[in-house]
Amino acid sequence: MSRVFYRAPSSHYPVIARGEGIYLWDTDGRRYLDGASGALVANLGHGRREIADSMAQQAQAVGFAHTQRFTSAAQEELASRLADLLPYGLQHTYPVSGGSEAVETAIKLARYYFLERGEPERYRVITQWPSYHGNTLGALAASGHLTRRHPYDPLLSAAFVHVPQPAAHCGGPRASSGCCPCAERVQAAIEQVGPSTVAALLWEPISGSAASGFVPHRGFMAQLRALCDQAGILLISDEVMAGMGRTGRMLGIEHHEVRPDIVTLAKGISGGYAPLGAVVTTDHVYEAVASGSGHFVHGFTFGGHPVACAAGAKALDILEQERLVERSARMGVPLAEGLQALAREHAAVREVRGRGLMQGLVLTTDRRSPGGRAKRLAQLAMEHGLLIYPGSGGGASRFGDHALIGPPLIISEAEVAHLLSLLDDSLRQLAAEQNRLD
Ligand SMILES: Cc1ncc(COP(=O)(O)O)c(C=O)c1O
Secondary structure, eight states: OOOOOOSSTTSOOOOEEEEEBTEEEETTOOEEEOTTHHHHTOTTOBOOHHHHHHHHHHHHHOSOOOTTTOOOHHHHHHHHHHHHHOSTTOOEEEEESSHHHHHHHHHHHHHHHHHHTTOTTOOEEEEEESOOOOSSHHHHHHOOOHHHHGGGGGGSOTTEEEEEOOOSSOOOOOTTTSSOHHHHHHHHHHHHHOGGGEEEEEEOSSOOTTSTTOOOOTTHHHHHHHHHHHHTOEEEEEOTTTTTTTTSSSSGGGGGTOOOSEEEEOGGGTTTSSOOEEEEEOHHHHHHHHTTTSOOSOOOTTTTOHHHHHHHHHHHHHHHHTTHHHHHHHHHHHHHHHHHHHHHHOTTEEEEEEETTEEEEEEOOOTTSTTHHHHHHHHHHHHTTBOOEEEOOOSSSSOOOEEEEOOOTTOOHHHHHHHHHHHHHHHHHHHHHHHHHO
16 A cells, blocks of 8 residues: 555555656556646656756766755856846846745735835735635635635635626726726725735736636736835746746736846746746846845745756756747647637537636636536546646535646647647547437
8 A cells, every 4th residue: 555645645646767758657657648748737747857967967077055054056046047048137037946935935025015115014925716826824815716725724824805707808997997897896896905015916927727718808017016116016927837937028017017126936947847936026126125124024935946946947948059038939729729619529628718828718717516527527537548627616616617738849830730639539529428418
């Protein structure tokens, strides 16, 4: 009997053996096309020798030194590469070990910034429902995700205020408020709790696992920026999934042409080769702390881990040298077109949405089994040798099935076609099963 406490102890998990390019193999020799890069993590593909070498070199030189006492060449390199690659004056990197830690850090940094500025009354954070920002208690409290929150509700702080997701299409600002109806709801939430108590708006520029591939309508994020500027609030863009080129831009928020004050990164930043995340901010926020108390009261033992930073720095080299951000934009076109074609053919697919190689399928719901259709599709796909990332319960109910398709950014056009044909087979089988049940 295994001694591992699995995510779902009642489930059976194949044992992973190796990976190469967009494929994974289990120890029984079964091959899987990694159509979701794990959970949109393995952006550079599997089996990258140069990242493994870089990590081994770092581990041999020194595996760990506490960041309370030391910096490392790897940490310095990661931060300086990010400063070169990121837009909007995002210059200062605080490394952590994953997405939830990045979100926790960004929220605490926003709060700390206002303490440094002598505005201790600011602590609230406004976010969207549905959204997903992580599974630690702070990040979960920020998340608008019913099924992930529900068991832990009594532990979740009321400092987080949720507003409904904006429409995908909207008529634009009204003369009376200067905001569209979707942004008016954010404005109303700020006014209701008191603008001087709000530290940050925390937003996914393109939704991940709570609402696969949802893109707010044009102009919405710009209105959030304006509301932040009016009320002196910070804008945090949660780029844990959408960032690092996944959507065909370095950051998801670039699609909205809006400047954030803080971004959170993880997943693709190391391509999954090491647990790594980062919070990156502008001079303005950084200087408030650096020239204020000079000490951000926060920190994780493994933040800035030299081996993880070495993996991240090498991953950034590859991202740039192989022009994978541009490739994501380019390969996103046949992927989105192919998915649209599948949606026309299969009644189970209601909508396709997303940007670049972050595409969401919205599925019709099976009232007999909330979340069941997305899960079943993912199971069938796995039996066909394709991995996708199913989701449900991201909205206000347990219903709302959807799935993310997000292959490694190195995918070729022929491999996109292969992915689509495996998904086609899986959807066909799903439809056959549904017909038997109906
Ligand atoms: C947008 C977003 N934020 C935060 C997280 C949490 O990241 P992690 O699972 O690395 O803690 C995720 C994970 O899926 C995410 O998609």
